Amino acid sequence: MIVRNLKEAESGNRRIVSPDGNWESTRMLLKDDNMGFSFHITTIYKDADFYMHYQNHLESVYCMSGRGEVETLDDGKRYPIEAGTLYILDKHDRHILRAFEEMKMACVFNPPLTGKEVHNKEGAYELEAETISS
Template sequence: MIVRTLEECRNSERRVVADTWESVRMLLRDDKMGFSFHITNIYAGTDTHIHYQNHLESVYCISGEGEIEVVNGETYPIKPGTLYILDKHDEHQLRAYKEADMVMACVFNPPITGAETHDENGVYPLIEE
């Protein structure tokens, strides 16, 4: 059994910070569960380009509000209780409204190692064993 707290992970190398977000990677590839699990804060008033070409992701909004705009032009509101699934490696812009950070629970397949950050195209690299 694996038991971890958010606080414990936040105060370790599992916390990764970027310009528009920070992610606490609570479950990683080395845990051998077949997926990774993160709690990610999207900073208020930010706009992040994301294109997971090597991973599928599902995201559940815990708090905060914003929107996701897919490159095809469709825009969807994000608020607490919203789940969105990037099942086609959807390239998108993720925007958090200015009022507050968006707190998101994220699941990735394949699981990430924990060292990944977005490259210039919004992609997490696929890190092989």
């Protein structure tokens, strides 16, 4: 069994802050845990507005608090995001995430992240980034 505490993880090397200042993510479950997916608690800062395109990963995102929207770029649709909303990027969707308020999200990635990933210039995570230790 694996047991981790969010507050402890946030104060250690599992907390990653984006270089662009849009988000921070605490990586609670990673590739080295051998579960086949990774699990993250991510904070999207108020007024963040940024492009993502996970070419190498599928992601499900559950909004625990806050308010914003996600726009899918292939069809131009905008979806409101608020507490209780789940959105699933099941087709490697090119999208823009906007935070009207700070949003706290629970995120699952497949394949799992290794721990140090930040978005590359295409808005994606690389398949293999440096691994962080427990």
